[in-house]
Amino acid sequence: MKIGVPKEIKIQEGRVAMTPEAAKLLIEKGHQVFVEFDAGLDSGFSNEGYQSNGVTLVTAQEAWNVDLVVKVKEPMQSEYQYFDKQMLFTFFHLSGVDSALTEALLNSKVTAIAYETLENEEGRLPILASMSAIAGNMATLIGAYYLAKPHLGKGVQLGTVMGKQYGTVLVVGDGIVGQHAAQAACGLGAKVTVAGIDTAWMQWLKVSMLPEVDFIVSTQETLEKQVAQSDLVVGAVLCRGAKAPKIITEAMVKNMSKGSVIVDVSIDQGGCMETSQPTTHSEPVFVKHGVTHYCVTNMPGAYPVTSTLALVDATLPYIKSLVETGLQNLIRNDKGFSKAILVYQGQLTSEQVANDLGLQSRFKHLHQLI
Incomplete structure (x- = not known):
């Protein structure tokens, strides 16, 4: 051939x-x-x-x-x-x-x-998973970068300083992207919350992989509260082969404090934030409602x-x-x-x-x- x-x-x-x-x-x-x-x-x-x-x-x-x-x-x-x-x-x-x-x-x-x-025998997505892992790692690092004041951010560092935690991260989605984003954020020392819909799966993640993470059930009420108090929100929602649902509404984004950051990894499938629009590595961010949005459609290409x-x-x-x-x-x-x-x-x-x-x-x- x-x-x-x-x-x-x-x-x-x-x-x-x-x-x-x-x-x-x-x-x-x-x-x-x-x-x-x-x-x-x-x-x-x-x-x-x-x-x-x-x-x-x-x-x-x-x-x-x-x-x-x-x-x-x-x-x-x-x-x-x-x-x-x-x-x-x-x-x-x-x-x-x-x-x-x-x-x-x-x-x-x-x-x-x-x-x-493409699925393997276990029903997983082996090719997508490899790039999702890299994008998840990136999401936290990119978010931390744009939270810096010289990069239009609010000036909050994600990390532990002399034993005290600074910075809050919300990861919406608990798949491969979400797991890697949460792990990276925990590694920096930030306070991390993951929102998902399967309580049994989240419990398994809590026990087996992410003991330092707080897990919440993803509802409009819980997200409204959590988004408003987060410095970084990572969109990690996947519907296989379909458009991503708009989980984070524009009203939620408006309630975020100025200089906060959104990284929408779901943007390849249309994005899971109502305020998201595709960006490129050449022009990776835009600001809407005072919130920096990073929505690059080929994140692992970096x-x-x-x-x-x-x-x-x-x-x-x-x-x-x-x-x-x-x-x-x-x-x-x-x-x-x-x-x-x-x-x-x-x-x-x-x-x-x-x-x-x-x-x-x-x-x-x-x-x-x-």
Whole structure:
């Protein structure tokens, strides 16, 4: 099989979808790997490193003219011209953006395989989890940075000073993002509260992972009180493959003290704060109601070396299965993988995306197409 790895062109996105060592493993199995020139530089992988492992360096167009394209982030509009019935394996977050990308995928008969909805045998999201962990760690560090007075913040440090705690952090969501954000905040020494909806799960987290954290049930009443007294609020809400619900209302944000910070990690799926809007690493924040909002849609791209290594560790087993087993056999035999198929040869196969984007008439069940 011919496998292409384009250079990511999203603003300040330094990750690459395949390392030289991963490419070598595929090449040794008889596959061809084509990597765009300079695709790995920001992640620490030189052109020569790819070539010495058997990779063919190519242009962007040539990287797309293959059987399987492996990326990191969703294609940008300038890349739609390359769509031509190939398989595309990457993060899509189709429900969190307008329908232009989905329409382009459908019209070009691409098969879109989404990292974020691929499940393993335990029903977990192994590829999304790796990036969620990095984003969760980042959320606390970014929040602490923007709380500094020179960065428009209120001047509160998250941490323990001479045995006394300073700074309060609210994490909305208790999944991978929320767990890592809470751990990082506890590590700094801040007072941390996590809001969730499953009391048994929160009790397990309290006993097994986060003994220093206070847990609350996420309701409008509890959130109104907790948001108002928090210096940093981290949005870590996930609805698999769907738009994130707006858990934090604009009224709640208005009640936060001036110079507080919001980091909305759910922004890839539309954000879980009513006041959130997508930002970039070039212009990462905006201020609304006196509160600094950080809503970068590709947070792990700020740490491309770590993120690339973690991402490739998670994706490579599935790439191997895909190229060795074949797409149709993999869909038939792996229910978790089949959940990653959002578009199959130009047919919309994700009912959630169809509902979120108003494309119900384009939806077809995957099993009807195989």
